[in-house]
Amino acid sequence: MVATLNTILDKSIHITCAACNHTVVHEVANLLLVVDGDTTTHQVRSRATCPKCLAVGDNTYRVE
Numbered sequence: 295m296v297a298t299l300n301t302i303l304d305k306s307i308h309i310t311c312a313a314c315n316h317t318v319v320h321e322v323a324n325l326l327l328v329v330d331g332d333t334t335t336h337q338v339r340s341r342a343t344c345p346k347c348l349a350v351g352d353n354t355y356r357v358e
């Protein structure tokens with residue numbers, strides 16, 4: 295599911311690193327402090343850096 299952040303304000307994006315399986319949860323409300331509301335979940339995913347192994351964009355995500 296690809297959505298713009300404006301439409302999922304009360305949700306979180308769970309990003310799981312494909313390389314090391316580390317999961318990070320970003321609350322959408324907090325993401326909007328640094329990115330635009332027109333940003334898509336796909337763009338967030340592709341820009342996400344794993345804090346554990348530093349892989350960029352190599353991950354899967356879900357919104358809930």
Ligand SMILES: [Zn+2]
Pocket residue numbers: 311312313314315316344345346347348349
């Ligand atoms: Zn990783």
